[in-house]
Amino acid sequence: MSNYAQSIQNLMNELARLPGIGMRSAERIAFHLLKQKPEEALKLADAIRDVKTRIRHCSVCYNLTEQDPCHICSDPSRDQGLVCVVEQPKDLLALEATGLYKGVYHVLLGRISPLEGIEPADLTVEPLMRRVASGTVREVIMGLNPNMEGDGTALHLQALLASYPNVQVTRLARGLPAGSSIEYANRNILADAIAGRQKM
Amino acid sequence: MALARDRCICLRKFEYSETSQILTLFGREHGLLRVMAKGAHRRTKAGASKFDGGVDLLDLGQAVFTFDTARELQTLTEWHLLEGHLELRRDLRSIYLALYAAELVSVLLEAHDPHRELFDRMEHTLGALATPRREEVFLAFELELFRETGYLPELNACVSCGQVINGLPAGGFSPSRSGVICRNCEAVVHDRISLDPRLLRLLQSLLRLPRQQGATQRLPQLTRHQTDPLNRLLATYIQHTLGRRLRLPDYVIPPVQAGTLAR
Structure with a gap:
């Protein structure tokens, strides 16, 4: 049974549900938020609310966007x-x-x-x-x-x-990534690179 | 903890995080294994990676992993890709048949129970599924898998009265009784699926073919008119026997009207 107040425990539980965050990290982040001024800490809550209420899928391309169609689909160029x-x-x-x-x-x-x-x-x-x-x-x-x-x-x-x-x-073309080394490429990458070789 | 080394085929993968994977591997010497590949997608700037850039479905590789039968999840420490089946990836039917083979192996085998011959057979099958002979190769593998795991249904004698069917037309196939039923018993078996006698003879002959070095020898050329009903019959049977629905049959076997499952 945790000794934390219920609201702190709730915050930690929610943070720990995020990918890559365990209970120790959740605890650290929760106390960081507690130490912040209310207006600073609530910016995070506002940002989460904004993203969940404003962001939707573009009706044309299904990219995430605030405007529909998204800025790419509506770009005449x-x-x-x-x-x-x-x-x-x-x-x-x-x-x-x-x-x-x-x-x-x-x-x-x-x-x-x-x-x-x-x-x-x-x-x-x-x-x-x-x-x-x-x-x-x-x-x-x-x-x-x-x-x-x-x-x-x-x-x-x-x-x-x-x-x-x-x-x-x-x-899209396949093969060796730029900046890599042939000796580290696996046989699939090399096979693709050989099959997709280009005239110089 | 002791490290083990084995030749493995990846049957399932789950992207656990940005860089890590949880894999179900079929090892030649270790059978089914679940492993965590921490940092599987991580590479140095030059491209070096302990896991050859990450493990993909059906990849064949040389794996190094911690091995403790008391633990459900082992740790993969190294993966060297031996075969990535690029040919297979050029045909959707070949991909689905290969994934169906992987699904069957993953549900029919027990963890840490090695099946060396079956492994060799699967390795050979994955290569051959990229060829025009994929239909008969898959069917032969499916039968071999059922035989090796003890799930092969009775195809030579009536499962109700014991009468030998060989040469006689069968009354059908019963998934609940795991085999064929003769004409005399068909009225008392309620989950009977009709089975064309020619297709039954084909199944019987496939099971009699000699096997060598992971492959069925003298495999006849088959069409989908022959293999689709047989794959459907075997899928119905194995799903009934396991008591669970498999996912790949919907991709591999075209749907038919009710009452004509194996015609």
């Missing part, structure tokens, strides 16, 4: 005919961080994982197909993780997109 399909909003942010991609996105909100019971109906596959059926899309780039489930999801989408012969289906 973006190529609306080029759609990069990613698993999670985090993947979209990683691609955006390169500053090189000028198309738009479609976030699946997961990947097909038969062993975990995640089916195509659990993802935003239907909205993607509706988007393609609208006729504005000319290329779909598979930006899914290069693992068994990611590849399976890409193949599933490719099969669905086969009924749109005017839509080109591509996938």
Whole structure:
């Protein structure tokens, strides 16, 4: 039985539910918040409330956004005919961080994982197909993780997109990451790198 | 704690945190193992990783892990990828069949119970599922798995009266009685699934084929018209026997109308 007041214990329990935070860390954070001025500590509560009330999925690409459509989908300088399909909003942010991609996105909100019971109906596959059926899309780039489930999801989408012969289906290149060393690459990475070699 | 080394296939994976994974491995010498791979996705800037960048489903690798049968979760300390099945990943049907094989192994084997021949068989099967012969290869593996784990249903004699079916048309298959039933007994067995006699003979002949170095020899070429009903029959049977629903049959076996499960 804990000796903490119920409200402190509640806070610690909630913090400990966050990923990577155990009871010791929760205790430390709780006491840090207790030491802060009320207006400072309540900023965290306000931020959590804001994010849960304002953030929603973009009705076009399913990215997380405050405005609908999101700033990418509503950007007239973006190529609306080029759609990069990613698993999670985090993947979209990683691609955006390169500053090189000028198309738009479609976030699946997961990947097909038969062993975990995640089916195509659990993802935003239907909205993607509706988007393609609208006729504005000319290329779909598979930006899914290069693992068994990611590849399976890409193949599933490719099969669905086969009924749109005017839509080109591509996938992100694979192989050696820049800045890495060949001696540390596993055989899958090297096999992909050899298969996807480019003319210099 | 003592470290063990084994050749393993990854049957299940769960991304535990940003960098760590919990895996179900099928080890050649150690059977089913659940391991925690701490920092599996962590790499140095040059790309070095103790786990070859993380373990993926169906990967074959050389694993080093703590081994204590009293513990449910072992710790993976090293993983060297031997085969990542890139060919398999180019075909959705091959992926689903391979994942179904992994699901069956993970539910039919007990933890820490080695099955060396079955391991060799699975390693060979995963490679062969990327070829045009995947349907018959999978069916042969499924039968071998059932035989090795003691789940093979009776296919030669009626499970009700004992009459040998060989050569005679069967009255059907009973999942609850784990085998075929003859025409005389079909009226008293209520969970009967109809079974085409030609498909029953095919199953019987597959079980008689010689095996060598992890593969069934002289495996006949089969079509999905033959393998789909048999996979459906075996899936119905094993799900009934285990008392649980498996996930991959929905991806591997096309649905049919009620009452024609194995026709």
